[in-house]
Amino acid sequence: MDNSVKSLVKNAIKNVVESIWKKDLHHLPQFVVDRPKRKEWGDLSTNLPFLLSTRGGEHPESIGEIISSGLSREKIFSRVEFASPGFINLSLSDSFLKDTLKKVVRERENFTVFSLGEGRSVQVEFVSANPTGPLHVGHGRAAALGDAIANNLGKLGYKVYREYYVNDIGGQIKRLARSLWIRMRQIEGEKVEVPEDGYRGEYLVDIAKVAGEKLNIKEELSDEKVIPLLSRFVVDEILKDIRDDLDRFGVRYDRWFFESELYKNDDLSRTLSLLEQKGLIYEKDGALWFRTSSVINGEQDRVLRRKNGEYTYFASDIAYHQDKLKRGFYRVVDIWGADHIGYVPRIKAVAKVLGYPEDALKIIIYQLVTLKRGGRRVSASTRAGEFISLKELLDEVGRDAARFFFLSRSSDSHLDFDLELAKKQTPENPVFYVQYAHARICSILRKAEKEGIFTPDPEKVNLNLLTTPEERDLMLSIALLPDQVKEAGENLEPHHLTGYLQEIASLFHYFYTRHRVITNNRELSHARLFLIQAVKIVIADLLGILGISAPERM
RNA sequence: GCGCCUGUAGUUCAGUGGAUAGAACAUCGGCCUCCGGAGCCGAGGGUCGCAGGUUCGAAUCCUGCCAGGCGCACCA
Incomplete structure (x- = not known):
């Protein structure tokens, strides 16, 4: 499947160019087909004449005019115009837009599905917060991003695996267990304090109470015996909370991968000997080193x-990435x-030496989240222990608003999250604005049905009655939706979809x-009901990719 | 000091080398006999951090500065 309009247009252009110049042009330069900035310039435009002119030494005008006249014979265009200094502006024909509208209603959420990833699987690993404390808002951004990217890649036809990597062993876990042990003894009345490098959060006190009841630890047991026991317990407890939070946020994983697994089945040592064979490992000062310097300058x-x-975390991570590759x-x-x-x-260096194909490993770095209440910044310092947890955020603004806000900016960009705005049930709040469009459509559809006016089948509707510019704008926007989904997916940039949602809601x-919509003219009402039904489908579809609900009533 | 990210309207941000740089919010001014006004329209507002360079063309690419963020562990 592939409902990309841009590909369709590109192919049309290629065919025209090839038929005009025959074998003179073996391959075309990478040209762009995109929406132009101004409406008068049509629905789509291409810069191909520019690019061809620099090659052949001809003027863009002459090339552009020749290609344009060839393209104007294509049925999907109603207008093809060369525009100085080097563009071809294209308008899609109404019949094409109307056929596409019918396609949306027939295919529903499959309208935006592609088969380009078919037969291939993709893994998205995200959040993977250490099980040493509750998730905070930053992890929320990771969760929203990872889940939306995973959904988006699913749309492209890939089989997607969501995975959470759990660092369940190592020094930090030991420190965590020791801190818990101290909390338990405090409850017993012992005068001990959690050390500076320990975990001093209140949540450990709660866990200590549970541990005291469930574990039945005898005081005379040595630290050596208690710590491993408590490690298991505390990781389980905290992980339970993490799972709950993520579950509430609507994130489900296909697998929770425990770092400790890598030790149990010897993956770690096997991977290291592999690197040793390649001469990338050496000993110095009693430690074992990886020769990163020889891979990356x-x-x-x-x-x-x-x-x-x-072993360090780095060592485990090498083994983990080897495991991913093997899968x-x-x-x-x-x-x-x-x-x-x-x-x-x-x-990246590790991926290279392990034999990952170029670009097979994509690392997305997201910038920090700053919470604001109105204009005022909410303190979020982890150090002072007064960070806001994901749970608190969900309590306050809810899952839909949280997701939308997290996904409304590029991951490279710092995120200012305005709690007040996110809570508002007014159109300044973009989540609300978009969801309201959906609910409003549902309301109209309900009313029409009550009056005995039913949305017609694609075979029966007369879309020629949709003649206003507002209707055409909606149809155009809908027709270009698959391209939006494809581009957002390929670039792993779901934030484009929030922007697109706002645009279509506004239209x-x-x-x-x-x-x-509901008028005295029954045939016209049918056509408009058909149109808004399509709008409803695409809004719900996009919200679905982002993991946001599409309410029928609000 | 070094590395990466960011710097675009009052604010928060879009903007895969292309045409006169956009949106939302905020501000100001308008619009409800009627399907959800929980909405819509209009206006003002910019030396795209600064300076060079690359080319037919730069917010976008390169170099150097300036400012903010995040890192720079035998932590994860």
């Missing part, structure tokens, strides 16, 4: 196994917070204020 070598014999993913997407930015070259509201 300017990088430092990194420790894999410490002096004390323990045969066509593409692997890692979503990390900005605080891991320095880690990227290292893991609908504008149409609504200018025209009545």
Whole structure:
């Protein structure tokens, strides 16, 4: 499947060019087909004449005119115009737009499905927060991003695996368990304090109470025996909360991958010996090092196994990425917070030596989230322990608003999250605005049905009655939806979809204020009901990709 | 000091080398006999951080500065 209008147009252009110049032009330069800035310039435009002129030395005008006259014979265009200095502006024919509208109603959410990823699987690993405390708002951004990207890739036809990598072993977990142990003893009345480098959050006190009841630990047990026991317990408890939060946020994983698995089945040592064979490992100062410097210029070598014999996180991560590769993913997407930015070259180097194809590993770095209440910044310092948890955010603004806001900016961009705005049930709030468009359509459809006017089948509707510019704008916007989904998916940039949603909602509201859907003219009512039904389908579809609900009533 | 990200309207941000740089919010001014006014329309507002360069063409690519963020562990 492929309902991309841009591909259709590109192919038409290619055919025309090839038939005109015969074998003179073997391959065309990478030309662009996109929406022009101004309405007068048509629905789509291409810069091909510019690009051809620089090659052949001809003027863009002459080339442009020749291609234009060839294209004007194509049925999908109603108007083809060369525009100085080097564009061809294209208008899609009404019959094409109307056929496409019918296609939307027939295919529904499959309208935006592509088969280009068929037979290939993709893994998206995201959030993967350490199980040492509750998720905070930053993890919410990761969750929204990862889930939307996964949905989007699913639309492109890939089989998508969502995965959470759990660091369930290592020094931090030991510190966590020790902190818990201290909290438990405090409850028993012992005078002990959680150390500076421990985990001092209140949540451990709650877990300590549960641990005290469930574990039945005898005081005389040595630390050596207690800590492993408590480690398991505390990781399980915190992970339970993390799962709950994510579940509430609408995120489900196909797999929770535990770091400890890599040790149990020897993956780690196998991977390291693989690197050793390649001569990328050496010993120095009692530690085992990876020769990052020989793979990537300017990088430092990194420790894999410490002096004390323990492996570093980096070592596990190498084994983990080897495991991903072995599972045969066509593409692997890692979503990390900005605080891991320095880690990227290292893991890229690893991917390279493990034999990942170029670009098979995509690492998305998202910038930090700043919470605001009105204009005022909400303190979110982890250090002071007063960070806002994902749970609190969901309590306050809800899942839909949280997702929409997280997805409304490029991941490279710092995110200002205005809690007040997110809560508002007014059109300044973009989530509300978009959802309202959907609910409003549902309301009209309900009213029409009550009056005995039913939305017709694609075979029966007379779309020639849709003649106003507002109707055409909606049809055009809908026709270009598959391209939007494709581009957002290929670039792993779901934020484009929130923008598109706002555009289509706005076109609908504008149409609504200018025209009545239910009129005395039954045939016209049918045509308009058909149109708004299509709008409803695409809004719900896009919201679905973003993991946001499309309410029928609000 | 080094690396990466960011710098675009009062604010928050879009803008895969193309035409006169856009949106939302905010501000100001308008629009309801009638399908959800929980909506719509209009106006003002910009040296695209600064300076060079690349080319037919630069917010976009390159170089150098300036400012903010995040990193720079035998933590994860």
